Amino acid sequence: MNILIITAHPNPQSFNAYILKQVRENIDKSHKLQVLDLYAEGFDPALRFDDKHRRRDLVSDPETAKYRDLVTWADQFIFIFPIWWSGMPAMLKGFIDRVFVAGFAYHNTKTGLKGHLKGKAWIITTHNTPSFITLFSQDYGKVLKNQILKACGISPVTISQITGVEKISAQKRQKDLDKIIQKAKNL
Numbered sequence: 001m002n003i004l005i006i007t008a009h010p011n012p013q014s015f016n017a018y019i020l021k022q023v024r025e026n027i028d029k030s031h032k033l034q035v036l037d038l039y040a041e042g043f044d045p046a047l048r049f050d051d052k053h054r055r056r057d058l059v060s061d062p063e064t065a066k067y068r069d070l071v072t073w074a075d076q077f078i079f080i081f082p083i084w085w086s087g088m089p090a091m092l093k094g095f096i097d098r099v100f101v102a103g104f105a106y107h108n109t110k111t112g113l114k115g116h117l118k119g120k121a122w123i124i125t126t127h128n129t130p131s132f133i134t135l136f137s138q139d140y141g142k143v144l145k146n147q148i149l150k151a152c153g154i155s156p157v158t159i160s161q162i163t164g165v166e167k168i169s170a171q172k173r174q175k176d177l178d179k180i181i182q183k184a185k186n187l
């Protein structure tokens, strides 16, 4: 498979960075793997519309062409990010705004979006909220899964979450991470 990991955390010493390290090291070498670390990349997440930047031109924006190529190349996406204010970091949201654009990732129909993308996705998140509460919350990865990835044709999408990440013991954190490592090995 062509696996694209997309990650968004500003601190290369963070637990999310450690998850990235563990996942990339444990993916079978028979797969082709590319990692897009949006902060390390210095990605500009701000979508701008003015005389020179029109919405209809986003599909051929030269600044984001290499990211469209990466998304087209992938048939397995892995997203790794912390939950901030119930959802994905603005950096990742800005990436979606600028790259998953009309004409490339989807087109509009009378009944909703028709997705153009292929492949499946695995979302890995960390946060401090008990998992039973996230079941009833509107986001915690569900917006990315259902309203973005599935709407753009990427399916199935699974979510792994490490809950209470800052409160749990180091042993529990490692145990949760081991499940993610095992899943990475089985891709």
Ligand code: FAD
Pocket (backbone or CB within 6 Å): 009, 013, 014, 015, 016, 017, 018, 082, 083, 084, 085, 086, 087, 126, 127, 128, 129, 165, 166, 167, 173
């Ligand atoms: P870190 O802070 O880097 O580490 C977490 C724990 O793991 C620490 O105990 C650390 O010692 C340990 N650790 C770090 N590196 C390693 C390693 N290499 N090996 C082993 N252990 C390690 N939470 C919610 O539940 N809901 C929200 O809506 C929410 N909103 C937020 C908004 C903002 C702006 C911010 C900053 C945080 C918010 N949070 C929220 C909390 C956030 O989800 C957590 O801070 C984040 O998931 C922790 O991930 P991290 O990678 O930053 O962990």
